[in-house]
Amino acid sequence: MREICASFDEIAGLRERNAIALKVAKDRGRKVVGTYCLFSPVELIVAAGAIPVSLCGTSATPIPAAEKVLPRSLCPLIKSSYGFALTDTCPFFHFSDLLLAETTCDGKKKMYELLGRMKPLHLMQLPQVQDEAALEYWVLELKRLTRRLEQAFDVQITPEKLAAAVLLLNEERRSLKALQDLLKRKPAPISGMDLLTVLHNRGFTVDKREAIGLIDRLTAELAGLSDNGFSPFTSRTPRILLTGVPVGIGSEKVVRLVEELGGSVVCFESCGAYKKVDPVLPGKDLLRSIAEKYLRVPCSCMSPNTGRLQLLEKLVQEFQADGVIDLTWQGCHTYNVESFTVKRHLQETVQVPFLQIETDYSESDTEQLKVRIEAFLEVIGTRRGGRP
Amino acid sequence: MVAAGIDIGSTGTKAVLFDGEIRASIVVPTGWDPKAAGLEAFRQALDCAGIAEGDVHSIVGTGYGRVSLPIFDRKVTEITCHARGAHFLHPETRSVIDIGGQDSKVISVDEHGRVAEFAMNDKCAAGTGRFLQVMAGVLDVSLEQLGQLAVGATPARISSMCAVFAESEVIGLLARGADKGSIAAGIFHSIAGRIQGLAGKVTLSHRVTFSGGVALNRELCSAIGASLGVDMCVPHAPQMVGALGAAIMGFEA
Known part of the structure; x- marks a missing residue:
């Protein structure tokens, strides 16, 4: 991909370059807010003139350090996020002036109590149901965050700044959606691994406008390549939709295996990817519109979480997925339990083969995962009338 | 050909x-x-x-x-x-239970012998041939002897499915003077319980074939069949x- 697509190369190097860019921005007096989750209302951070950075841990490296404090059986994402903070090995954590966190799952919630001992941390109380009363409460939580940011950074979040932030972030979502929608083409013009690399590295950009431009250029280049018949796959390659827990570089094991074994991951219905592209729909009260957007994130910490079922059903059809893999991190009870509901729903509606995988960030189960994924691709192959 | x-x-x-x-x-x-x-x-x-x-x-x-x-x-x-x-x-098989040396699988099969869905054990020796080998080792018997020991015995309670923890449990039982036969039967019940959990994840039919080397052990086959409430069909050379x-x-x- 690097040889034929200039923008891809540029994006692949973003993470390193942006650690330096972030330091330069800090030296010039910019504030940095570290976030851990898609529920963080980034519009408020941007409107406060600060730089939002994602601190969600996707690497196994700091996990042994985290396990000195956290239980081994906890979700690797939580251990990784905490381990980076504990070992101070993530420049983006290091440069953060404030951490923004939400009460999503139990593991994260309690981990944030420990993180709060290391850096100033603002915890938003996230309701776990998506109704009117919850929205009222969530609006109040956004107001509380507004005050915290204004006091911490000595700024005022004016309606104008907020409106500009909404425009900017909706623009970012539009650009990310357009890129991911390219993979609706059959065959997909880019591998799931390459898409993941782009989505992951993009998360570390200091200048959002620059990143939007870069993503748009990449989308245009890929569309051109695809128009000329370029694809790493054929029209017979099994198309996999990956749902469940967030994945990034360092926790890409399952994506890599699917593609090494002859599949193509065409869609990530996870919070770093397609769940993220849902825009703010501006109404009379902008803060309320922002609150609505974030409260409707179809995460498994919500109960019930019917939004995820509807989104999956739609994405399976739009992306012409031949199979759905539901990835669960070990110790993630909400996604793990919800897998049963997802499987049943997909069987009753779109009727695609379904495979749940529970694993962690280590490589120890690679051989077993290979058997499962390869057998799953064989099931897809036979369903399409290939050799049994 | x-x-x-x-x-x-x-x-x-x-x-x-x-x-x-x-x-x-x-x-x-x-x-x-x-x-x-x-x-x-x-x-x-x-x-x-x-x-x-x-x-x-x-x-x-x-x-x-x-x-x-x-x-x-x-x-x-x-x-x-x-x-x-x-x-x-x-040909009437609609489910296959395969217990091999390092993993176990429950496979649901259609009328053409194609896989409809499957479940496989997680990264753990529970419910595999390795688990049986470890247990036979503790009792100092061969796998065949393990099966013979279990015939007619009242199963001892072995609650752990982890090969390491179950080993400690068996050593504890031996120390308390439990007889080998009831321990052997308890070991089979433990594996049967694990397979039952796995079988819950796919649609299990009443026409189950038991394959893999572990199926050579007739006692284990009947323990698993009883725990699943199905008649297990065991091929001549599973x-x-x-x-x-x-x-x-x-x-x-």
């Missing part, structure tokens, strides 16, 4: 020659060299059937060692192979089902 199926598992390597019927069926220990074991099983199968290597038109590899042999024309996972093999032996399925796929390709 003759096809070969070679199933290189963690414990045993199996080769089957198939030309519409089973012409040869060989098991050798895998040992430390899966490649050599695969070639050895293949050579013995050829000798046994009196067939020249050049007359074999397709060789299909399966099992953990399927990546290791360059002679394979095609590689298929053991999940697909066990489904095909079980379907050939018992450890050969995967290699057979591989050979059939080579034959039909």
Whole structure:
């Protein structure tokens, strides 16, 4: 991909370059807010003139350090996020002036109590149901965050700044959606691994406008390549939709295996990817519109979480997925339990083969995962009338 | 037309020659060299059937060692192979329970012998042949003896499914003077419980075939059958089902 697509190369190097860019921005007096989750209302951070950075841990490296404090059986994402903070090995954590966190799952919630001992941390109380009363409460939580940011950074979040932030972030979502929608083409013009690399590295950009431009250029280049018949796959390659827990570089094991074994991951219905592209729909009260957007994130910490079922059903059809893999991190009870509901729903509606995988960030189960994924691709192959 | 199926598992390597019927069926220990074991099983199968290597038109590899042999024309996972093999032996089969040396699987099969869905144990020895080996080791008996010991015994309660914890539990039981027979029966119940949990994840029919080397142990088969509430159909040579399925796929390709 690097040889034929200039923008891809540029994006692949973003993470390193942006650690330096972030330091330069800090030296010039910019504030940095570290976030851990898609529920963080980034519009408020941007409107406060600060730089939002994602601190969600996707690497196994700091996990042994985290396990000195956290239980081994906890979700690797939580251990990784905490381990980076504990070992101070993530420049983006290091440069953060404030951490923004939400009460999503139990593991994260309690981990944030420990993180709060290391850096100033603002915890938003996230309701776990998506109704009117919850929205009222969530609006109040956004107001509380507004005050915290204004006091911490000595700024005022004016309606104008907020409106500009909404425009900017909706623009970012539009650009990310357009890129991911390219993979609706059959065959997909880019591998799931390459898409993941782009989505992951993009998360570390200091200048959002620059990143939007870069993503748009990449989308245009890929569309051109695809128009000329370029694809790493054929029209017979099994198309996999990956749902469940967030994945990034360092926790890409399952994506890599699917593609090494002859599949193509065409869609990530996870919070770093397609769940993220849902825009703010501006109404009379902008803060309320922002609150609505974030409260409707179809995460498994919500109960019930019917939004995820509807989104999956739609994405399976739009992306012409031949199979759905539901990835669960070990110790993630909400996604793990919800897998049963997802499987049943997909069987009753779109009727695609379904495979749940529970694993962690280590490589120890690679051989077993290979058997499962390869057998799953064989099931897809036979369903399409290939050799049994 | 003759096809070969070679199933290189963690414990045993199996080769089957198939030309519409089973012409040869060989098991050798895998040992430390899966490649050599695969070639050895293949050579013995050829000798046994009196067939020249050049007359074999397709060789299909399966099992953990399927990546290791360059002679394979095609590689298929053991999940697909066990489904095909079980379907050939018992066409009415709709579920296959395969317990091998290092993993266990429950496979749901359609009327053509194709996999509909499957569940496999997580990264853990619970409910596998390895678990049985460890337990037999603690009791200082062979796997066959373990089965004989369990006949008619009241199962001791072994609550742990982890091979390491269950080992401590068994040592504790022995220290308290429990008899080997009831411990052996308890071990089988523990595995049956684990398989029952796995079987809950796929649609289990009443027509279940039990494959894999562990199925040679009749006592374990009845313990699992009882815990699932189904009659288990155990092929004459359950450890050969995967290699057979591989050979059939080579034959039909």
